Amino acid sequence: MTSVLIVDDQPLQRFGFRMLLEATPDTEVVGEAAHGAEAVRRTAELRPDVVLMDIRMPGMDGIEATRQIVASGGRSRILVLTTFDLDEYAHAALRAGASGFLLKDAHPEELLAGIRAVARGDAVVAPALTRRLLDAYAHHLPAAGDQGRADPRWQALTEREREILVAIGQGRTNGEIAEHLVLSESTVKTHVGRVLAKIGARDRIQAVIVAYDLGLTRPHEPGY
Structure with a gap:
């Protein structure tokens, strides 16, 4: 059972989400919040698996x-x-630590699948869409250069793990990385897990952001 906290300043929106989630056997709504400060407080109290977070709210935003x-x-x-889908606020939320984002007009099955994925520890945004989002707001990113190679997060990685991080930053799937590096997908998955742990990334989306922050990959960089 996945517990969910609904955060939205619109009562009707919260009601709609609650109706959908309560009609789904494997999800449970444990509470609601109408603004950011209440969301922080209720998350600490209820410890839900997933917080369904609106961005634009009065007072403390999402x-x-x-x-x-x-x-x-x-x-x-x-x-x-x-x-x-290319909302600058969504970009900022990912950088703040969100595990992904969905459009408010997503189909109910997409929302439910997204909640389940996040609860499992997966990122909801597909790698290609993650890159498109970051490309759109590349002016927020640091200039490319060698300074990223001096970062402790980069230094902690093996040569193979560095290759994996760069590939993640380029928006490559595990299958694409495996083909390019001539590895099995299970081996790539193991490497990805180690990379996430070493750089302190909660999920793949955060790893993409780290790769961009370190200047390891740039917008519109050629792929494989």
């Missing part, structure tokens, strides 16, 4: 709420809901 919830070190994971 980005700051996400940042505070992630910084608390709890197990709750954040699934952001946004109106536009």
